[in-house]
Every structure is written in structure tokens, then in C-alpha cells.
Amino acid sequence: MAIAVVTILLSLTVAALNALVRYRALLRKTEETAAELKAMFDTAVDGIIKISAQGEILSFNASAERIFGYTEAEVAGKNISTLMPEPYRSAHDGYLMNYLTTGNKKIIGSGREVTARRKDGRTIEIRLAVGESRIKGTRQFVGFVTDITARKKMEADLHHAKEQAIEAAQVKSTFLANMSHEIRTPMNAILGFTELLMNTPLNELQKKNLGIVRSSAKSLLALLNDILDSAKLESGSTELEMRDFSLHQVCDQVIATLSLAARKKGLRLSLNYAPQLNEFFRGDPLRIQQVILNLLSNAVKFTERGHVTLWVRQATSGKGVIIDVEDSGIGISTDRLEKIFAPFSQADSSMTRRFGGTGLGTTISRQLVELMGGNISVTSTVGEGTTFRVTLPLNTGKPVEGNIYGDEEIRLPPLHILVADDVPQNLELLTAMLESRGHTLVTASNGRQAVEHFSRQPFDLVLMDVQMPDMNGHEACQAIRRYETQQGLSPTPVIALTASVMEQDKRQAEAAGMDGFTCKPISVIELTGEIARVLGRQAASQHMYPELRKNDLQLPIDYEMGRTLWGSTQKHLKAIRRFMDSEGAEDRLTPAFAQSPQAAIAPAHRLKGVAGNLCLPQLARCAGSIEALLKQEDVAEIPFLLEMYQQSLTEITELLEEQTPTSEPAEATHAPVEPLDIEQLNTLISLLQKGEIPEETFAGLKMQFPADVADNVAEALHDFEPERAADLLITYKKHSLACHDDVE
Structure with a gap:
């Protein structure tokens, strides 16, 4: 028994000692873990705050102290709302109670950006993430806080x-x-x-x-x-136009354009188009032409002797083409190659003085090539020459016929055109340019006048300036479209004439209902091409005139214009009858043409002028077209136009027979539309007497004058005669005041 008792006691002693050793080891490990966790807690970059279910702060790490400005001792036991500005401080306990009662999480388990309050009263932006833990059945919450004030400031600065x-x-x-x-x-x-x-x-x-x-x-x-x-x-506002085109034709045209300049310098300018390369591709031919033209013109400019060659071949990958522009010119030094595509940069500071130019050609070429998905590079040796290489990922296109660049003027049939522009010189230029080609023009100096003309007579085409006083071109086009809708008329093509060429200008014109867009300065080739496009015609032919006749709604007699020119409808019709009795009833053009085409030019010219003065637009148009074609020695369409001329005479005769004193169009009233503002009128007269041309001031008062007075003053301003315009207004003012006194 004694042995057993001793054995048991020894065993218990050993077990106790072993347990004590293990306990000390576990205690030491626990203390190390706690110390490690505390070190992590204290050294964390983000603030860590532990709170109870009642919202009291249990712990507050060093980063939290730095962020909020409080020490842990200052906030321990206080409600977490201490760190919140209003209105969040008052509502915090309600949020916490709502979560404990309903379990509805709003911020628990997620993060959000909120506003906090420091000890000094300043508010700061923080990112707050809150987690929940349960220790011995007790709920606790841990908040992780990141100061994002600097980031928010940076974002605000960036914005x-x-x-x-x-x-x-x-x-x-x-x-x-x-x-x-x-x-x-x-x-x-x-x-x-x-x-x-x-x-x-x-x-x-x-x-x-x-x-x-x-x-x-x-x-x-x-x-x-x-x-x-x-x-x-x-x-990034440039858009590409994708269509089928002939690359060979593009290259030929550029070579032809620069051949004269190259010949003057004694250079060999040649095209080497690979025989196996397809001719037709799909892309933007005008932009490709611009790139090649820029590079070739530079090559010709910087080459004094030797050659300039345009090489075009298939890309190595089999997709797309490679275009090389090679010259034997002055070359580019190695240190300048990287800057050659920079805006306003040339290979040498003396280049601008010696050769001219802005250094934008290569920049635009690089931008266009990259826009088309290709790349451009350059190699050069000073004194030996330079080679620009352009690689374009062009897809094979369908064969096309004709000149797709419109560098030849398209001949159009005689058209009745309404032109609106506030610059008198532009109206003069368009009148001279288009009337010489057989067209009849009606002009307007602002959008409102254009709409009035359009409502009185039909036109084949409207050329509308965009920036005009009183009513701009966009507003005028919209008014025309509304009028057409109300009257049930087919839309008349409207082409924008503008000196503004940005992409947004084209989009605005389209949004206003315009069908075409032509840039100033006006080019006859571009204008006729755009007119042909909006009219659905590619070239004038004998088949176009019957179509014109079918759709020709032009009035044989323009009563409105006649009343303005002749003073009254009766005087206008009397003059037409006198003309028809003396000359109009006899067809003088047909026998003159039968005698000799040249013999018909003079009577056609005279008839055009007389018909224009008599406000017979259909007859004037026919005579003008006949005269223009005879001068061009193009007589193929003359018989048809003579038939139209004879038909016009017949229609005029029938209209004259129908006219009676009761059926004549009513005389237009010349009373001002708005009451006369004497003070503004005096200001206008004063400016005119000083020699100024106050077009905007006159435009604002124009509706207050009778039509004849307004037209006479406008004519004086157009002729740069401000003194005459002032005299007209003074006379009208005296007459108006006298009439006013008589009424009183």
C-alpha cells in the first residue's frame, strides 16, 4: 500500500509539474500573441476603433489618435458620436439601436466615404469600414478608418x-x-x-x-x-468618309498637281505603282490624297536637283498598302528626325526663311495616317535624300468610274436659285458666277428676307449663308421646312454657305434641315459638285432638261417683284402688254438660230435683259440659258430650250388675257409693320451723317419703314453712300411727323 501511495503521489507530482510547465509555455505564447496583436493594432496605418453595443469607445489606436487628434484616454468610455459632426452625431444612436433591434445593416460589413470631426472642430473626409464580433455573447464593433482628405482634395483639383x-x-x-x-x-x-x-x-x-x-x-x-x-x-473631331476609290487615280492626280513645280526646278517626278497591286480600295480618298500631297510637296520643295519618286506597293503582310515618298534632297539630320512630326517644326531653323512653310504638313500627315489606323516613319541621310513611308490598312474596294474628286466643273441645267448672304460682295460674286452659267438668281440679305422670297415663289435650290443678322441661316432653313410642311410641298434642297468649317458646323447645318455644305471661299467646282449632289445629278445631259421641264414651277410673271419695280401691278402689266405687242408675240430667236447659232446670241442677250426688267423669270431663264449655251458653242440643247421659250410666251399671253382690274393681285400696303421709334431713327441718321455704315442698327429699324423707303436706304448702304441714306431717312421722318400732326 505504501508503495502504491508513493507511486501515485509521484505520478501526480510529475503530472502537476508537467502541467505547470505547459501552462507557462501557453501563457508565454498567449502574451506574445497579445503583444503582437497590440503592436499591429498600434502601428496600423489606418485608425482602428473598438466600440461596445452601446456605442462606447473601448480602444483607440495610435493612427486613430493621429487622424482625430484625441488620445485614447480622452475618448475611452465616450460615445463614438463624439467623432461625428452634425447631423450624423444626433442620429448615430438611432442608427445603432435600429440595427440591434431589426438587424438591418446599413454600414456594417461594408465601407463608405463619410465626414468625421476632429478634436479641433475641423471636419475631414474618411473612409469607414465597420465589422461586428461576439465575445462571450457580448457584441462589439470594430471600425477601420482611413483619412482620405488629401485624396478628395486631389480629386477636386483634378475635376x-x-x-x-x-x-x-x-x-x-x-x-x-x-x-x-x-x-x-x-x-x-x-x-x-x-x-x-x-x-x-x-x-x-x-x-x-x-x-x-x-x-x-x-x-x-x-x-x-x-x-x-x-x-x-x-x-478628335475629324471623321473619315469610307467609300470605294481608285488609289492609282489618287496618285496620278497628285503627280499631275505637282508636275509643274517639279518641272520648273528640273526634277524628275515619277510614280511607280506596283503592277500586281490592286487599283481599287475602300477608305477616305481625300484624306489619303492629302497625306500624299503633303509629303510629295515637301519632297519637291526640299529637293534642289535629282528626283522625287512615289512608290506604291502591297504591304508585306498582304493586307493594306505601303506608300513611299523618296527624294534626293537636302536630307534631315539624325537629331531632328524625332521632331519632324511635331507641329510647326522643320528640320532646321533656317528652313522657314529659305523654303517657307509652317511645318504643319508632316504633323497633319501623321495625324491623318494614325486616324486611318496606319503608321508613318522617316529615314534620311543629310545631303543624300529622305524617304517617308506610310503604311495604311486598306481593304480591297469595288471598281468605280469617273473622277471622284470633282476637280472638273459639273455642267448644270438652268436653275432658279435663291441666294441669302448678308455680305454684299458675296451676293455680287455669286450673282456674277451663277448668272454667267445660265442660272436665275433671287438674292436676300438676311434669313427673314429669304423666307419671304421663298413663300412668294418656288425655287429649284437655296444657297443659304449661316451667319446673318435678323434671322440666321439655320433659323431660316427651319422656317422654310415648316412652310413646306404646312403647304404640302416637296423639300427644296438647301445648301449651307459658310466660312465656318468645323465638324460641329456641318452637324448643326444637318440638324437645321440643310441638305448640303459648301465652304467659303467659294469654289465653282466644289459648289457645282455640291449642287449636283443634292439634286441627285452627277452631270448635265440632254435627259436633264425634260426632267427640269416636268418639275419647273417657276412663275411666268412675278407679280410681287413687278409691283416693287414698277410701282403698281397695273403699270407692270401695261409694260408687259406693250412688250408682247411689239416684240414678244413674234418669235425672233428661232429664225435667228436657224440662220446661224452666233446670230442668236445678241437677241437672246437682249431678251434676257428685257424679261428680267419686266419680271418674267421663266422667259429670262430660257433666254439666259440659250445665250450661255450659244457662247459655249453647245447647241445640242438649244431646240428644247427654244420650245420652252415659245411655251413661256404662250403662257404669258394667256395670263395677260385673264387679267382684269378685279382679278389683279391686290396692291401691297406700304405702311410700316411696327410703330416708328423716333429716337432710334435719329441715332441711325446721326451715324449715317458721320459716314458710318450701321447695318445692324438699320436692320433693327427696317421693319418700321415702308417697303420702298427700306429698299432705297438698303440700296444706298449697298452702294456705300451713307449721306444719301441719311437724306432719305430725314425726308421720310419729316413726312411721317407731318402725317402724324395732320391726324392729331
Whole structure:
């Protein structure tokens, strides 16, 4: 028994000692773990706050102290709402109670950005994530806090910078649009009237001087186009037009364009188009042409002797083409190759003085190539030459016929055209340009006048300037579309004439209901091409005239215009009857044409003028078309036009027989539409007497004058005679005041 008792006691002693050793080891490990956790808690970058179910703060780590400015001793036992600004502080206990009662989580288990309150009263932006734990059945919550004040400030700064960048881009876009319009408007007159003068008899000195004017104007316009192209490409507003085209034709045209310049310098300019390469591709031919033209023109400019060669071949991958422009020119140094595509950069600072140019050609080429999904590179050796390589991922296209670039003027049938433009020189230019091609024009100086003309008579086409006083082109086009809808008329094609060439200008024109878009300065080739496009015609042919006759709704007699010119409808009709009795009843054109086509030119010209003065637009149009075709020695369509001419005479005769004093159109009243503002009238007269041309002031008062007074004053302003306009208004003012006194 003694042995057993001793054995048991020894065993218990050993077990107790073993348990004590294990306990000390576990205690030491627990203390190490606790110390490690406390170290992690204290050194965490984010603030860690433990709170009870009642919202009391149980622990507060060092980062939390740094974020909120409190020490752990200052906040221990206090409600967590101490760290919240109003209104969150008052509502916090309600949020917590709602969760404990319903279990509806709003922030537990997720994170959100909230506002907190520091000890010094400042509010800060924090990101708060809250987790829940249960220890011995007791709920506790742990909040993880990150100070995001600096990040929020940076985001606000970035947002502000973005707004400033957007505003700057809008200002830049507006500036470019205004600059384009302001420069292109006078350029339109300079280039247009220069071209008209070049077609008149001139001596050698005059031709030389006009040639210099035209060349300088085109250089200025080219510079403006380069700047606008670069700006549009940088802003991403340039859109590509995808269509089938002949790449070989594009290259041939560029070579032909630069052949004269190359020949003057004694250079060999050649095209090497790979025989196995397909001719037709699908892409934007005008942009590809622009790239090739920029690179080739640079090559010709910087090559004094030797050759310039355009190589076109299949890409190595089998998809797309490679275009090389190789020259034997001055070359580019290695340190300048990387900068050659930078805006306004050239290979040498002396290049601008020696060769001219802005350095935008290669920049625009790179931007266009990248826009088309290709790439461009350059290799060069100083004194030996340069090679630009363009790789374009073009897909094979379908064969197309004809010249797709419209570099030849399309002949159109005689058209009745309404032209609206607030610049008198533009109206003069368009009148001279289009009437010489057999068209009949009615002009308006603002959108409101254009709408009035359109409501009085039909037109084949409307050319509408966009920026006009009183009513701009967009508003006028919308008014025309509403009128057509109300009257059940088919839409008349409207082409925008504008010096603003940004992409947004085209979209605005389309949104206003316009069918076409032509940029100023006006090019006859581009204008006739656009007219042909909106009319659904590609070229004039004998089949177009019967179609024109079928759709020709032009009035044989324009009563409204006749009343304005002749003073009354009775005087107008009397003049027409006198003409018909003396000359009109006898067909003099047909026998003259039968005798000799040249013999019919003079009577056709005379008839056109007389018919225009008598407000017989259909007859004037036929005579003008006959005269234009005879001058061009194109007699194929004359028989048909003579038939139209005879038919017009018959219609005029029938209308005259139908006219009686009771059936004549009512005389237009000349009373002002609005009451006369004497103070504004005096201001206008004062400005005119000082030699100014206050078109905007006159436009604001125009509706207050009778039609004849307004027209006479407008004519005086058009002729740059402000003193005569002032005298007319003074006379009208005296007459108006006298009538007013008589009434009283």
C-alpha cells in the first residue's frame, strides 16, 4: 500500500509539474500573441476603433489618435458620436439601436466615404469600414478608418482642372471657328473677284499683278486650312468618309498637281505603282490624297536637283498598302528626325526663311495616317535624300468610274436659285458666277428676307449663308421646312454657305434641315459638285432638261417683284402688254438660230435683259440659258430650250388675257409693320451723317419703314453712300411727323 501511495503521489507530482510547465509555455505564447496583436493594432496605418453595443469607445489606436487628434484616454468610455459632426452625431444612436433591434445593416460589413470631426472642430473626409464580433455573447464593433482628405482634395483639383481644360478646348474651338469665318469671308471676295477679273481682257502687267494677288490669297488660305486641320485632328473631331476609290487615280492626280513645280526646278517626278497591286480600295480618298500631297510637296520643295519618286506597293503582310515618298534632297539630320512630326517644326531653323512653310504638313500627315489606323516613319541621310513611308490598312474596294474628286466643273441645267448672304460682295460674286452659267438668281440679305422670297415663289435650290443678322441661316432653313410642311410641298434642297468649317458646323447645318455644305471661299467646282449632289445629278445631259421641264414651277410673271419695280401691278402689266405687242408675240430667236447659232446670241442677250426688267423669270431663264449655251458653242440643247421659250410666251399671253382690274393681285400696303421709334431713327441718321455704315442698327429699324423707303436706304448702304441714306431717312421722318400732326 505504501508503495502504491508513493507511486501515485509521484505520478501526480510529475503530472502537476508537467502541467505547470505547459501552462507557462501557453501563457508565454498567449502574451506574445497579445503583444503582437497590440503592436499591429498600434502601428496600423489606418485608425482602428473598438466600440461596445452601446456605442462606447473601448480602444483607440495610435493612427486613430493621429487622424482625430484625441488620445485614447480622452475618448475611452465616450460615445463614438463624439467623432461625428452634425447631423450624423444626433442620429448615430438611432442608427445603432435600429440595427440591434431589426438587424438591418446599413454600414456594417461594408465601407463608405463619410465626414468625421476632429478634436479641433475641423471636419475631414474618411473612409469607414465597420465589422461586428461576439465575445462571450457580448457584441462589439470594430471600425477601420482611413483619412482620405488629401485624396478628395486631389480629386477636386483634378475635376477643376478637367473643367478648365474643357472650357479651354471650347474657347479654342470657338476661336478657331470665328477666325475661320472672319478670314474666309474677305478671302471669298478676294479670290472670287480675282478669278472673275482674270477672265476679262487684261494687259500683261495686270495679269501679273492679279496672279500675285491670287497666289498670295491661296497661300494664306492654305495656311488657314492647315491650322484648322491640325486643330480638328487634335480635338478628335475629324471623321473619315469610307467609300470605294481608285488609289492609282489618287496618285496620278497628285503627280499631275505637282508636275509643274517639279518641272520648273528640273526634277524628275515619277510614280511607280506596283503592277500586281490592286487599283481599287475602300477608305477616305481625300484624306489619303492629302497625306500624299503633303509629303510629295515637301519632297519637291526640299529637293534642289535629282528626283522625287512615289512608290506604291502591297504591304508585306498582304493586307493594306505601303506608300513611299523618296527624294534626293537636302536630307534631315539624325537629331531632328524625332521632331519632324511635331507641329510647326522643320528640320532646321533656317528652313522657314529659305523654303517657307509652317511645318504643319508632316504633323497633319501623321495625324491623318494614325486616324486611318496606319503608321508613318522617316529615314534620311543629310545631303543624300529622305524617304517617308506610310503604311495604311486598306481593304480591297469595288471598281468605280469617273473622277471622284470633282476637280472638273459639273455642267448644270438652268436653275432658279435663291441666294441669302448678308455680305454684299458675296451676293455680287455669286450673282456674277451663277448668272454667267445660265442660272436665275433671287438674292436676300438676311434669313427673314429669304423666307419671304421663298413663300412668294418656288425655287429649284437655296444657297443659304449661316451667319446673318435678323434671322440666321439655320433659323431660316427651319422656317422654310415648316412652310413646306404646312403647304404640302416637296423639300427644296438647301445648301449651307459658310466660312465656318468645323465638324460641329456641318452637324448643326444637318440638324437645321440643310441638305448640303459648301465652304467659303467659294469654289465653282466644289459648289457645282455640291449642287449636283443634292439634286441627285452627277452631270448635265440632254435627259436633264425634260426632267427640269416636268418639275419647273417657276412663275411666268412675278407679280410681287413687278409691283416693287414698277410701282403698281397695273403699270407692270401695261409694260408687259406693250412688250408682247411689239416684240414678244413674234418669235425672233428661232429664225435667228436657224440662220446661224452666233446670230442668236445678241437677241437672246437682249431678251434676257428685257424679261428680267419686266419680271418674267421663266422667259429670262430660257433666254439666259440659250445665250450661255450659244457662247459655249453647245447647241445640242438649244431646240428644247427654244420650245420652252415659245411655251413661256404662250403662257404669258394667256395670263395677260385673264387679267382684269378685279382679278389683279391686290396692291401691297406700304405702311410700316411696327410703330416708328423716333429716337432710334435719329441715332441711325446721326451715324449715317458721320459716314458710318450701321447695318445692324438699320436692320433693327427696317421693319418700321415702308417697303420702298427700306429698299432705297438698303440700296444706298449697298452702294456705300451713307449721306444719301441719311437724306432719305430725314425726308421720310419729316413726312411721317407731318402725317402724324395732320391726324392729331
